[in-house]
Amino acid sequence: MAQKPSIPKGTRDFSPAEMARRNYIFSTIREVFGLYGFQQIETPSMENLSTLMGKYGEEGDKLLFKVLNSGDFLKGVDKEMLAAGDSLHTASAICEKGLRYDLTVPFARFVVMHRNELQMPFKRYQIQPVWRADRPQKGRYREFYQCDADVVGSDSLVNEAELISLINEVMRRLGIRVVIKLNNRKVLAGIAELAGAPDKIVDITVAIDKIDKIGLDKVKEELLERGLTPEAIDKITPVITLSGSNDERLAALEALLSDSETGKKGVEELHEVMDMASRLGLTATLELDVSLARGLNYYTGTIIEVKACDVEIGSITGGGRYDNLTGVFGMPGLSGVGISFGADRIYDVLNALDLYPAEISGAARVMFTNFGTAEALRSMEVMRRLRSAGISAEIFPDAAKMKKQMGRADALGIPYVAIIGETELAEGKITLKNMATGEQLTISEDELVETLKQ
Amino acid sequence: MAQKPSIPKGTRDFSPAEMARRNYIFSTIREVFGLYGFQQIETPSMENLSTLMGKYGEEGDKLLFKVLNSGDFLKGVDKEMLAAGDSLHTASAICEKGLRYDLTVPFARFVVMHRNELQMPFKRYQIQPVWRADRPQKGRYREFYQCDADVVGSDSLVNEAELISLINEVMRRLGIRVVIKLNNRKVLAGIAELAGAPDKIVDITVAIDKIDKIGLDKVKEELLERGLTPEAIDKITPVITLSGSNDERLAALEALLSDSETGKKGVEELHEVMDMASRLGLTATLELDVSLARGLNYYTGTIIEVKACDVEIGSITGGGRYDNLTGVFGMPGLSGVGISFGADRIYDVLNALDLYPAEISGAARVMFTNFGTAEALRSMEVMRRLRSAGISAEIFPDAAKMKKQMGRADALGIPYVAIIGETELAEGKITLKNMATGEQLTISEDELVETLKQ
Numbered sequence: 001m002a003q004k005p006s007i008p009k010g011t012r013d014f015s016p017a018e019m020a021r022r023n024y025i026f027s028t029i030r031e032v033f034g035l036y037g038f039q040q041i042e043t044p045s046m047e048n049l050s051t052l053m054g055k056y057g058e059e060g061d062k063l064l065f066k067v068l069n070s071g072d073f074l075k076g077v078d079k080e081m082l083a084a085g086d087s088l089h090t091a092s093a094i095c096e097k098g099l100r101y102d103l104t105v106p107f108a109r110f111v112v113m114h115r116n117e118l119q120m121p122f123k124r125y126q127i128q129p130v131w132r133a134d135r136p137q138k139g140r141y142r143e144f145y146q147c148d149a150d151v152v153g154s155d156s157l158v159n160e161a162e163l164i165s166l167i168n169e170v171m172r173r174l175g176i177r178v179v180i181k182l183n184n185r186k187v188l189a190g191i192a193e194l195a196g197a198p199d200k201i202v203d204i205t206v207a208i209d210k211i212d213k214i215g216l217d218k219v220k221e222e223l224l225e226r227g228l229t230p231e232a233i234d235k236i237t238p239v240i241t242l243s244g245s246n247d248e249r250l251a252a253l254e255a256l257l258s259d260s261e262t263g264k265k266g267v268e269e270l271h272e273v274m275d276m277a278s279r280l281g282l283t284a285t286l287e288l289d290v291s292l293a294r295g296l297n298y299y300t301g302t303i304i305e306v307k308a309c310d311v312e313i314g315s316i317t318g319g320g321r322y323d324n325l326t327g328v329f330g331m332p333g334l335s336g337v338g339i340s341f342g343a344d345r346i347y348d349v350l351n352a353l354d355l356y357p358a359e360i361s362g363a364a365r366v367m368f369t370n371f372g373t374a375e376a377l378r379s380m381e382v383m384r385r386l387r388s389a390g391i392s393a394e395i396f397p398d399a400a401k402m403k404k405q406m407g408r409a410d411a412l413g414i415p416y417v418a419i420i421g422e423t424e425l426a427e428g429k430i431t432l433k434n435m436a437t438g439e440q441l442t443i444s445e446d447e448l449v450e451t452l453k454q
Numbered sequence: 455m456a457q458k459p460s461i462p463k464g465t466r467d468f469s470p471a472e473m474a475r476r477n478y479i480f481s482t483i484r485e486v487f488g489l490y491g492f493q494q495i496e497t498p499s500m501e502n503l504s505t506l507m508g509k510y511g512e513e514g515d516k517l518l519f520k521v522l523n524s525g526d527f528l529k530g531v532d533k534e535m536l537a538a539g540d541s542l543h544t545a546s547a548i549c550e551k552g553l554r555y556d557l558t559v560p561f562a563r564f565v566v567m568h569r570n571e572l573q574m575p576f577k578r579y580q581i582q583p584v585w586r587a588d589r590p591q592k593g594r595y596r597e598f599y600q601c602d603a604d605v606v607g608s609d610s611l612v613n614e615a616e617l618i619s620l621i622n623e624v625m626r627r628l629g630i631r632v633v634i635k636l637n638n639r640k641v642l643a644g645i646a647e648l649a650g651a652p653d654k655i656v657d658i659t660v661a662i663d664k665i666d667k668i669g670l671d672k673v674k675e676e677l678l679e680r681g682l683t684p685e686a687i688d689k690i691t692p693v694i695t696l697s698g699s700n701d702e703r704l705a706a707l708e709a710l711l712s713d714s715e716t717g718k719k720g721v722e723e724l725h726e727v728m729d730m731a732s733r734l735g736l737t738a739t740l741e742l743d744v745s746l747a748r749g750l751n752y753y754t755g756t757i758i759e760v761k762a763c764d765v766e767i768g769s770i771t772g773g774g775r776y777d778n779l780t781g782v783f784g785m786p787g788l789s790g791v792g793i794s795f796g797a798d799r800i801y802d803v804l805n806a807l808d809l810y811p812a813e814i815s816g817a818a819r820v821m822f823t824n825f826g827t828a829e830a831l832r833s834m835e836v837m838r839r840l841r842s843a844g845i846s847a848e849i850f851p852d853a854a855k856m857k858k859q860m861g862r863a864d865a866l867g868i869p870y871v872a873i874i875g876e877t878e879l880a881e882g883k884i885t886l887k888n889m890a891t892g893e894q895l896t897i898s899e900d901e902l903v904e905t906l907k908q
Contacts, residue, residue, distance in 0.1 A: 394490060
């Protein structure tokens with residue numbers, strides 16, 4: 001019983017200091033979601049495995065946490081399968097439920113189940129944990145939060161522009177300098193057509209994606225290996241080495257992809273999205289990047305990825321447009337566009353750059369010392385007044401030694417200590433100590449409220 | 455693939471309207487927790503089963519959701535046990551982790567693991583879902599939120615008074631009229647002593663607890679059945695039929711329990727807590743109720759229970775003082791006092807009394823109509839200005855029929871629609887329609903901001 005307890009690997013406890021920082025991030029995102037008219041939903045942590053299985057590929061299925069059926073779960077289970085040690089099939093026989101792996105599949109399930117109550121276009125956001133039985137490593141956890149916003153039931157590119165503006169606003173509020181990178185799946189299809197290999201869109205994109213890391217020559221080698229002809233590679237080289245302003249890149253792309261209907265449509269969409277988003281007054285840099293190849297088996301139009309300028313870290317937000325969110329649940333043709341904020345990476349970026357505002361500590365603004373019942377009662381009356389004014393306050397519950405009491409305020413980062421001792425009690429005053437400066441003043445209740453409000 | 459999807463029984467989806475109401479409750483509670491100097495922590499959804507098992511009694515163990523080990527979980531598992539269909543032992547062999555059943559055991563585990571980083575007294579709050587494999591029924595779910603606040607590492611009754619004041623403030627803000635009932639385990643022990651049956655404290659309490667439902671005579675019958683002598687029952691009858699004001703009840707209790715040291719201590723504690731709490735200016739009624747028997751196998755001092763005055767429903771908040779939170783994890787002697795808000799019941803009370811403020815709908819404050827690209831771009835510029843002023847805004851993404859666009863605002867409960875058509879575009883004006891009154895005004899951008907701010 002009394003062994004030292006631990007938590008499952010890949011999971012985390014969050015201390016008050018960590019929670020204050022995480023709440024700051026989540027409430028910033030939540031507030032901006034609300035400003036843009038997105039509405040929150042929540043779905044259960046457990047979904048039926050029939051909802052989850054087959055939606056994330058074979059690898060994904062293996063990473064699902066499965067929940068054991070309650071009660072006598074072995075009853076009626078095939079004895080031979082058990083005896084054979086067939087874990088895969090046994091799991092299906094003894095588990096009906098699993099923990100949600102992402103927020104997209106539950107959202108699709110939600111839309112299908114509630115389609116008659118929903119107003120289309122439906123703009124939802126969702127901030128909840130997800131679980132993956134991944135090998136834990138630095139920055140990768142088995143339980144982590146996702147923060148998703150999606151608009152479904154509208155093909156309009158206004159949605160893309162709004163989401164880009166929303167990302168810009170979140171990053172501006174958090175103080176993170178970012179580049180918002182844009183691409184379009186149709187442009188990638190056009191490049192594959194240009195190479196005469198429309199079926200090789202993924203091969204080509206995977207190779208192009210490496211250009212920053214390995215350089216043009218190696219990318220060309222890889223394209224050869226992946227079966228492109230030298231002529232095809234020559235044809236697409238100007239596309240993958242695009243430079244200049246976004247307008248110059250768009251113009252060049254338009255010329256190069258002029259024989260591909262799909263490619264031209266992609267360029268047009270990019271043009272419209274970038275134009276609208278710019279009119280919304282972005283503070284971040286918007287950059288057309290044809291090497292962007294996020295979620296190719298899912299996204300059908302716009303692709304969005306956000307990189308922090310001042311920290312070496314992967315994408316901190318991403319998203320794109322998809323054609324068919326709910327087909328897998330028997331409701332075809334529902335298109336949409338969505339983004340997902342990487343809360344854990346944003347947390348790392350803010351830590352690395354020390355961008356947290358000082359006032360988010362989560363500790364009370366003032367701690368009252370405790371010299372005994374009479375003083376404590378008077379302190380609690382004053383605290384009542386402070387709290388009515390929105391000022392957080394606590395009292396040291398025991399009449400402990402002064403040093404211990406002050407030590408608490410210091411350790412918790414409580415900025416003020418209020419002292420009501422015998423003298424203050426008699427005079428109806430409060431002595432207020434500023435913990436940062438050490439300054440100490442004996443003041444009235446009214447003055448206390450005013451000082452602490454600032 | 456295309457079968458109609460569903461969710462596991464006993465779990466819930468929350469729609470935007472439901473989330474708006476839930477967020478209102480949670481943020482009210484969270485804000486008051488903060489005002490009283492409680493700091494938030496979070497613990498993982500999954501705990502090791504070694505942490506959870508044996509902490510909730512035999513029944514509780516059965517209600518734990520167990521998570522199947524990843525990978526080849528049958529490897530090395532005793533084949534005979536499997537063949538025998540021994541679900542109980544097999545579960546332990548194939549599951550290391552379980553979903554948290556409450557917030558108390560994870561909190562105790564947290565305190566033990568982080569004891570060197572924590573500042574005592576430690577005042578924490580925690581708002582997270584818990585899971586129980588209970589038979590679902592009306593008002594009972596398999597996944598639900600708990601909202602707990604605890605102070606550990608202090609024996610001072612100041613903590614009780616603060617928590618009562620905190621409950622009062624939460625209920626006052628939510629507009630729920632409540633009675634806060636108080637008892638003390640030591641008083642119950644004193645009553646058992648008075649009856650000459652200190653080992654029968656639970657039997658006596660269970661019987662007393664029914665007095666409101668079944669009346670004094672039936673309670674006496676039950677006490678007889680539970681083995682009390684007629685003389686003992688006569689002795690404790692005045693205690694269980696206490697009436698009058700709290701002060702009168704306290705005085706009567708003090709006299710009746712004068713031979714019990716424990717009983718007298720309980721009366722003294724009740725006196726002190728009620729005195730301090732009253733001095734804090736409660737708006738709720740505080741009521742001494744010796745029939746209150748919550749958590750008897752856990753609480754050692756103060757017992758708190760909160761009942762709504764205007765709705766027939768069980769306790770909506772409860773708590774008490776305990777002696778030994780962490781002994782089970784090898785860290786003895788840590789006492790504390792805590793409360794837990796029943797968020798789902800509070801939700802039901804607010805629904806029953808229709809106490810939600812109008813402004814919490816969660817929908818945008820204004821929707822812009824869409825007449826095409828030029829008008830939409832201008833609308834988005836105006837929206838940018840509104841959002842900077844903290845006013846939530848959205849635009850209908852497609853240039854759909856006017857009726858459809860207005861229908862959306864109506865269905866979502868968006869209070870204003872802003873219209874920028876050809877004329878408004880030319881004149882630099884906006885037509886604003888108040889959806890409640892039907893009133894329509896053509897105004898400038900500045901006037902729009904002012905109107906929507908109100």
